[in-house]
Amino acid sequence: MKYSYYPGCTLKNKAQDLDRYARASALKLGFELEEIPDWQCCGGVYPLGSDEIASKLASVRALNYAKEQGQDLITLCSACHHVLKRVNDDMKNVQDISDRANNYMKLDEPYRGETKVLHFLEVIRDVIGFDELKKMVVNPLTGKKIGAYYGCLTLRPGKILEFDNPENPKIMEDFIRAIGAEPVIYANRNECCGGYISLKEGEMAQDRTKKIFDNCTDMGAEMLITACPLCRYNLNKSEADSKIPVYYFTELLAEALGVKEDC
Amino acid sequence: MSRDAEMIREISGCDPYRCMKCGKCSASCPSFNEMDIKPHQFVSYVLRDDIESLVNSKSLWKCLSCFACVERCPRDVKPGKLIDAARQIVERQQGGDYLKADEIPELLDPDMPQQLLVSAFRRYRR
Ligand code: SF4
Ligand code: SF4
Numbered sequence: 124m125k126y127s128y129y130p131g132c133t134l135k136n137k138a139q140d141l142d143r144y145a146r147a148s149a150l151k152l153g154f155e156l157e158e159i160p161d162w163q164c165c166g167g168v169y170p171l172g173s174d175e176i177a178s179k180l181a182s183v184r185a186l187n188y189a190k191e192q193g194q195d196l197i198t199l200c201s202a203c204h205h206v207l208k209r210v211n212d213d214m215k216n217v218q219d220i221s222d223r224a225n226n227y228m229k230l231d232e233p234y235r236g237e238t239k240v241l242h243f244l245e246v247i248r249d250v251i252g253f254d255e256l257k258k259m260v261v262n263p264l265t266g267k268k269i270g271a272y273y274g275c276l277t278l279r280p281g282k283i284l285e286f287d288n289p290e291n292p293k294i295m296e297d298f299i300r301a302i303g304a305e306p307v308i309y310a311n312r313n314e315c316c317g318g319y320i321s322l323k324e325g326e327m328a329q330d331r332t333k334k335i336f337d338n339c340t341d342m343g344a345e346m347l348i349t350a351c352p353l354c355r356y357n358l359n360k361s362e363a364d365s366k367i368p369v370y371y372f373t374e375l376l377a378e379a380l381g382v383k384e385d386c
Numbered sequence: 387m388s389r390d391a392e393m394i395r396e397i398s399g400c401d402p403y404r405c406m407k408c409g410k411c412s413a414s415c416p417s418f419n420e421m422d423i424k425p426h427q428f429v430s431y432v433l434r435d436d437i438e439s440l441v442n443s444k445s446l447w448k449c450l451s452c453f454a455c456v457e458r459c460p461r462d463v464k465p466g467k468l469i470d471a472a473r474q475i476v477e478r479q480q481g482g483d484y485l486k487a488d489e490i491p492e493l494l495d496p497d498m499p500q501q502l503l504v505s506a507f508r509r510y511r512r
Contacts, residue, residue: 133499137498138501166505168508171451172471178508275453275454279453280453315450318451318505319450319509319510321502323484323493323510324420327417331416353501353505356497
């Protein structure tokens, strides 16, 4: 099985681990990530204004490329996943945005949101299945207590992203179980890490990440996993006493599948 | 309704009249303590046509775009989008950017993901 793959700006640079371990794991799991040529940055955050068109075109180009290949589009980064799914929803369901973007792009055939966008974890859940993943694990992470940190962008708005139940998600916990570890549920797993606020208001991000670490360690977590480079950065910059290590979920996946050393 | 109030409605695509003032948005907001105008109040200011206060509010720069208020509003008002629309009104004016290019070098650190910079650029400036 082949997918169009949208890595995004950060996975080519500061978050190369997220990308590398995913590619190796995908091969082991039996699917291939074909990087979209000449993809452009999604912008990191979805342009909220209903009159914003230009800032959405980079996403539309990638979505349309996948359509032309007849492939579903996979992303890994929480932000790309968020932006691509929302722009895709605009192209499909918001006539005005869709018309104006198409007018501008002048494609041979208009793009109307035909591409299916999937997060890497959704492929594991919906295409491969957690039971299958479990069977393929050669180095189970037995005894590890892991907290899933979803943050905000992977889940919300739930109706558009359709990733999981935004208030009570379980996809990452199921993933943790499949690689042989024990998931730790804690209230702040779907509360924001501060996101871009850390650039200019460092204390606000410190406050957010302290709440997250205090909460997850109270519940017994020894480490966190995330799919978001910005969450990981903010969490790693935390000065909280309760701080624990934060990994990309793909690193633990590669480890469990026994392909980490090949990366 | 003033032109600015109209613009906030247009840009956001939100209908503040739907608000039933339950306060759930503010209760969900991780930046609540830092905001001078809280998310539920923000909606009332749009209804009262007091856009002057909104465009001068520091809440514009404290919102994380985390969509907790959007997800949890029982009336689908989407206060976070109203806040973004007010931010747009400020940024679309000359000199309205909250982040200036010459500030960047001082803010950089070697671990910083590209995602942080592109996100901040998009939310803080035109
Ligand atoms: S949650 Fe929605 S209905 Fe309740 S106060 Fe906020 S905007 Fe109004
Ligand atoms: S989007 Fe902004 S206003 Fe809404 S809950 Fe998040 S930080 Fe608060």
